[in-house]
Amino acid sequence: MASTPYTVADVMTRKVVAVTRSAEFKEIVAAIERWKVTAVPVIEGEGRVVGIVSEADLLAKEEFHERRPGMIEQMRRLADTAKAGSTGARDLMTAPAVTVRPGATLPQAARLMAERHIKRLPVVDVDGTLQGIVSRSDLLKVFLRSDGELAAEIDREIVGRLFPVSREGVKVDVTHGVVTLTGHVRDADRIAIATRLAQAVEGVVGVHNHLDAHTSSSGHGA
Template identity: 70%
Template sequence: MTSTPYTVADVMTSKVIAVTPSTGFKDIAAAMRRWKVTALPVVEGEGRVVGVVSEADLLPKEEFHEHRPGLIEQMRRLGDTAKAGSICAEQLMTAPAVTIRPDATLPQAARLMAGRHIKRLPVVDADGTIKGIVSRADLLKVFLRTDEELTEEIRRSVIGRLFPISHDGITVTVTQGVASLTGRVRDDHLIPMAERLARSVEGVVDVRCRLEVRNTP
C-alpha cells in the first residue's frame, strides 16, 4: 500500500575502507585513526568479507602491555590474551563477520545491530563480496527527510489510496516528523489502517490520528 521501504542500499556508504588478512597491527590502527572509524572489514580475493577487526580487538595488546596475565586469567580470557599476542588482521579479526544484504530493510539492519551489539555492518552481495558499510548513523538518515516530503508521501501513498473518494476532506500536516491526520471518512475500519501505514512511512517520528467517521443521512 505504501511506497517501497528504504533499504540498506539507500543509506549505506559505498566507499569502503578495508584491510586484508595480512595487514599488520600498526597499519590497522593507523587506518582507523585516519578514516575515523572504529572497525574495518577484512577482505580477501576480489573483496569477499572474511571478518571484521575493531578497536576492541586491538585493545588487549595495550591492556596486557605491562601486565602478564596469570594462568587463571589466561584461562578466563583466552580470546583476549590470544589477541594481545597477535600481529595481523587474520589473528585479530572476529570471524565470521556479521553482514547484511543491500536489499535488507532498515528495521532489519537495526535489529541485527542491536541484537549483536555492533555499530556497523559490512554490506555484501550473495557471494559475500563487499558492497558498502552501513552504520547506526546511516540508519538515522531517513529522519532527515523534510516535513514537506513526509506530508506528500502520506497524502499520496496512504490517504490517496485508502480514501480515493473522501481524501479531499482529510488534512495531513507534519511538524518535526510528527504527522497529524484530521478529517472525516466513510469507512471507520480504515482509520486504524491509515494510522498504521502513516507510521510506517520512513522518517515519521509519530502519528496523531484524529480521523472521524462521517455521519451519513
C-alpha cells in the same frame, strides 16, 4: 499500500576502507584513525569479506600492555589474551564477519546489530563481496527526510488510497517528523489502518490521528 521500504542499499556508505589478512597492527590503527571509523572489514581475493577488525579487537593489546594476565584470567578471556599477542589482521579479526545484504530492510539491519551487539555491518553481495558498510548512524538517516517529503508521501500513498472519496477533507501536517491527520472520512474502519500505515513510513517519528467518520446514506465509499 505505502511506498517500498528503504533498504540498506539506500543508506549504506559505498566508499569503504578495508584491509587484507596480511595487514599489520599499526597499519590497521592508522586506517581507523585516518578514516574515522570504528572497524574495518578484512577482505581477500576480489573483495570477499572474511572478517572484521574493530577497535575492541585492537584495545586488547593496550589493556594487557603493562600487565600480564593471570592463568585464571587467561582461561576466562582466551580470545582477548590471544588478540593481545597478535600483530596482524589474520589473528586480530573476528571471523566470520556478521554481514548484511544490500536488499535488507533497515529494521532487519537494526535488529541484527542489536542481537549481535555490533555498531556496523559490512554489506556484501550474494558472493560475499564487499559492497559497502552500514552503521547505526546510517540507519538513522531516514529521520532526516523533510517534513514536506513525508507529508507528500502520506497524502499520496495512504490518504489517497485509503480515502479516495474523502481525500479532499483530510489534512496531513508533519512537524519534526510527527504526523497529524485531521478531517472527516466516510469509513471509520480505515482510520486505525491509516495510523498504522503512517507509522510505518520511513522517517516518521510519531502519529497523531484526529480523523473522524461520518456515514453516507448509501453506506458506500471512503
